[in-house]
Amino acid sequence: MREFSQLLDGLVYTRSRNAKLKLIGDYLRRVPDPDRGYALAALTGELDLPAVKPAVVRAIAEERVDPVLLHMSRDYVGDMAETLSLLWPKAIDQPADLDDGTLRLANVVERLAGLGRAEAPGALARMLDHLDASGRYALLKLATGALRIGVSARLAKLALAQAFDLDVDAVEEVWHGIGPPYLPLFAWAEGRGAQPTVENVPVFRPFMLAHPLEGIRLSVDEYAAEWKWDGIRVQIVRAGGETRLYSRAGDDITGSFPDVAGAFDRDGAVDGELLVKGEAQGAAAHGGGAASFNALQQRLGRKAVSQKMLSDYPAFVRLYDILIDGSEDLRPLPWSERRARLEHFAATLDPDRFDVSALIDAPCFDALEAIRGGARDAAIEGVMLKRRDSPYIGGRRVGHWYKWKRDPLVADCVLMYAQRGSGKRSSYYSDYTFGCWAEDGELLPVGKAYFGFTDEELLWLDRFVRNNTVQRFGPVREVEKSLVLEIAFDSIHVSRRHKSGLAMRFPRISRIRTDKPAAEADRLEALRRMVTDTT
Template sequence: MRAFSQLLDSLVYTRSRNAKLKLIADYLRATPDPDRGWAMAALTGDLDIPAVKSAAIRALVEERVDPVLFRMSRDYVGDTAETVALLWPAPAGEPAEIDDGSLGLAAVIERLRSLNRVEGPRAIAGMLDHLDSSGRYALLKLATGGLRVGVSARLAKTALANGFGLDVDAVEEIWHGIDPPYAALFAWAEGRGEQPTPADVPVFRPFMLAHPLEDAIVDMADYVAEWKWDGIRVQIVRTAGQTRLYSRAGDDITGSFPDVAAAVRHDGALDGELLVKGAHQGGTLEDGGGAASFNALQQRLGRKLVSAKMQADYPAFVRVYDILLDGTEDVRALPWTERRARLEAFAGALDPDRFDLSAVIDAADFTALEEIRATSRDAAIEGVMLKRRDSPYVGGRRAGMWYKWKRDPLSCDCVMMYAQRGSGKRSSFYSDYTFGCWTEEGELLPVGKAYSGFTDEELKWLDKFVRTNTTGRFGPVREVEKTLVLEVAFDSIHESKRHKSGLAMRFPRISRIRRDKPAAEADRIDTLRRMIG
């Protein structure tokens, strides 16, 4: 456990991507099986310990520490695991860490995975008694699934590949066909075994990604244009009677969309956008419904069980735009034009109630495309994709192959209402801001929350404003004087029953601090409502 906790400490305080890659690679080379496999599962989000929840951890620490002290400390630190790790009082006379193997990483994980929700918290308490603060932090992060140390799943897999001289895309392709602690993967990495080839398993393939277009102008003789849909990117893979849906990060989301998975009848692998049906433009399904806003899709995201009512109220479908496997044939090396012909033929056999084909935009030249893009603000369209006609399908971003040309953001002037500390490196700053707009009756209602778009210097200024203008406290949240105007940029805005204002922004970020503007002159709710769609 000590080596893993030291790795986490080092990752938390390291900003450089290359330094993080080296830290993980060095750990994986130096650590034996199965500890390193469980560490990779934790870093990539493949570790699930259902017996321990954050609420149970808070209840445990409040039995041993003054609850008021804990809550005040949690408010200051900004992270429950770190607060508990620092405050936890070890029993008098107990060693800081016992050395009988019971607190090794694999032993800890196997123990936690064997417990139910009644046994889990008490087992955690016993382990916390025998760990130092670094070990306690690592244990709590493992147990609650909150391992946020600035490492994405892709970065962890890249580190593994770098550490053993493997191709990261090859690692990615076999990842979902093997289970933690990945003994076969490390045997291959060290030359002790063959490369795993999960036969008859619908595994994930790395997505092809796009560069922002920025100020470039492309020749439409070399590129084709499609709409960039505002859903979530998915890969649909069917092999040997099994179907899986993968998110862009490679997460298996089949359980959230069983209706889509059940509609696939033919072997292959498709790339597309997962959407929810609605009465909007932007392409039609055979039943006459187009794509609804992202807000509708959010109702189903992250749900492990989806009721029949939820499926009926928010019917999901996939707008496909590329093909990776045609039956059992890997067609990724073919140029886009040939893959498109294959896709059109494949799509003809798909269930029209759950799948349709993303249309190619008819634009004679780049100027014509620019005009088409400027006039479209459908709720389900984020912008335009440009794909080189001769491009193969390759994982990651390749220069000159695919471009994304997002529509220009909307903006409005809002008033800061509440602030909360950030996490990680921002745990000492009030960096998360809730802002609102005015009703016609003069009431300020929240319309969004943002924690990006400002510089480090602006963050320091905003943090100082919050601290000197606090009017109320609600746990970790501070209410502030309604005097500061923030210009907020956002991609789109939609109706939402979950918010008092009835509105929800998509991707809001702070674009400017309007110290010059009186709060009374900020925008009205009705102004935002007119931006819907």
């Protein structure tokens, strides 16, 4: 565990992307199999130890540490793993580490993976007994899968590719066909084995991504325009008689959407937007039939999907592109040819589950700008512009695809509550709940935001919270209702879960309005007029 704990320490205290790539790469070259494979699985979120969950960690913590002290410390530190690593009591005569290999990373993972829910807590506690604070932190992060150290799955794979001079897209394409501890992958990387093949396996291919359209005017003769839908980007792959759905991050989400997976019965790989059926306001004008993201949220993250959920929130995919048709790789073809192939491919699929995103007919860029400005469909996030001769290339490539998001909505809201952040923000009140005035004069919450402000504004807001606290509820502080925040958000929807009856989509703080009295903040009535659907 020592090598792994040192890696995590280094990553936690390193902000530079290049420095993180070097730390991970050096670790992967230096550490032997299978330890490095399990470490890579932890960094990419592919390691699952089902018998060890956050509730298990809390339970063993409360057995060893005074519960009041534990939870007060957790509120201050902001992270249970860090708190427990510092508070865990240890016998004076206990060795710092075991020397029999028990705490080697691979042994720890395989031991915990082989235990049931009854045995795992005791085994985890005994491991914690023989580690120092850094090792305890690493073990708890590893066991719960909640690393949160500023390393994405893509960054970890890029570090692997750079360390062994591999193409990161080639790594992505075999990733889901191997699995931890990735022995064939490392054998290939070190020249000890052939490049892994994934024939007849529905593997993930890297998505082609777009750059924001900022200060650029494009020719509609060179670029095709289509709507950017507000769902989640997915890739659907069928091979070897099996269909899988992947998120943009490469996570397998097939289990959450069995209705979509079951309907995709033709070998190939397509790129599209996962949506829920509905008749949002204005949807028909844009080839719609999609409900707002608020409806899709009812389906996200569910490992088991009930028949009622399938019936109430039927999912479908609006297709953007085609990567593979049967066994033919279409990615090198220009977009215009792939579009024709996509329309032909989609015509053979279940029309209740799949359709093709409509193109926008605009004679010039000015006309396209006017069309975009008038689109306030709840399911539309903006416009995509795709160069007609562009191949499908993983990642962001300048000049090929652009995303042109619609302008955000804004509202003036009053700060109501604040909570400490986590990780690097654990010492600051950085999570803010804000509200608007109801007709009877009551201030009701309409959203929560924790980004949009600068580091200097964070310091200012933290001071305001500390100096204007009127009540405390554990880690949450209620503040004097005197500060107005201008909130930008993508859309707003009816919500039965919130007392105000409203929920914002992607709220962020765009301005601190010290110039505006709280009494002049927006009313709920003004926000209701911005609602684009009732789904």
